[in-house]
Amino acid sequence: MHASDGSIRGQLAANLRRARSGLGLSISELSRLSGIGKATLSQLESGAGNPTIETVFSLSRALRMPISDLLDASTAEPTVVRGADVEVLRGAGVDLRPLSRLETGESIVELYDQRVRAGRRQDSDGHVGIEHTSVQAGTLLVHLAGRTTRLEAGDYIRFDATAPHSYEAPDGEVRSVLLLQYRPDRAGATITPH
Structure with a gap:
């Protein structure tokens, strides 16, 4: 390849x-x-x-x-993304389909189709950005800062993604939209090796 x-x-x-x-x-x-x-x-x-x-x-x-x-690769407008054509990024409990990246003067936003597999949990040690999740179907448990929030279809959660967090689908597959938002001063920050 x-x-x-x-x-x-x-x-x-x-x-x-x-x-x-x-x-x-x-x-x-x-x-x-x-x-x-x-x-x-x-x-x-x-x-x-x-x-x-x-x-x-x-x-x-x-x-x-x-x-x-x-x-991402740079693409010209307009862009149509067919769900069946998007390569899936798989984790322990989540399938992510990257759909788009949007840039404004104030932020960078990544849009994903997110599916949490039935009975599975996806843990994250944290990453840059603010995470926004809108549940489209199913029941989603979000574990963050020692608390669990239960979300149903139509519910939304936003949190600082640098904190360890996880998603869990206790009752069946969860379909959701995931937005990752980055402030320009946090995206591409300089790293000092230790």
């Missing part, structure tokens, strides 16, 4: 190399910052790795950049 293809793997490979190089980080330094093994990072940069939600969120956190900076 080559980094120039339109797959998640290909986009991640090209964007990860560019971001790491732009920050002057070695693979070893990025491994330490992200908690991802050097061999895995090398595979991801070559387009041969199989990225998971956990991996992409760890890279976003370590590089202090929006997820879409790692996954």
Whole structure:
């Protein structure tokens, strides 16, 4: 697989190399910052790795950049995204379909179709941005700061995504819309290796 293809793997490979190089980080330094093994990072940069939600969120956190900076390619307007054509980014309990990235002078917003699998839980150690989730179908449990919030279809939650959090679908699949919002001063922040 080559980094120039339109797959998640290909986009991640090209964007990860560019971001790491732009920050002057070695693979070893990025491994330490992200908690991802050097061999895995090398595979991801070559387009041969199989990225998971956990991996992409760890890279976003370590590089202090929006997820879409790692996954998107520039496209011309208008853009139509067919759900069946979008490659799914899978995690322990969630399937994410990246749909769009929107930029304004005040923020960057990423739009995802999010499905939490029945009886599964997706944990996150936290990542940059503000997370907005609107439940479309099902019952979603959101675990955050030692509290659990139950959301039904039509409910919405917003929180600081830097805090550890998780989503859980106790009663069946949950369909939701996930928006990740980044302030320009937080997106692409400079990292000082330790």
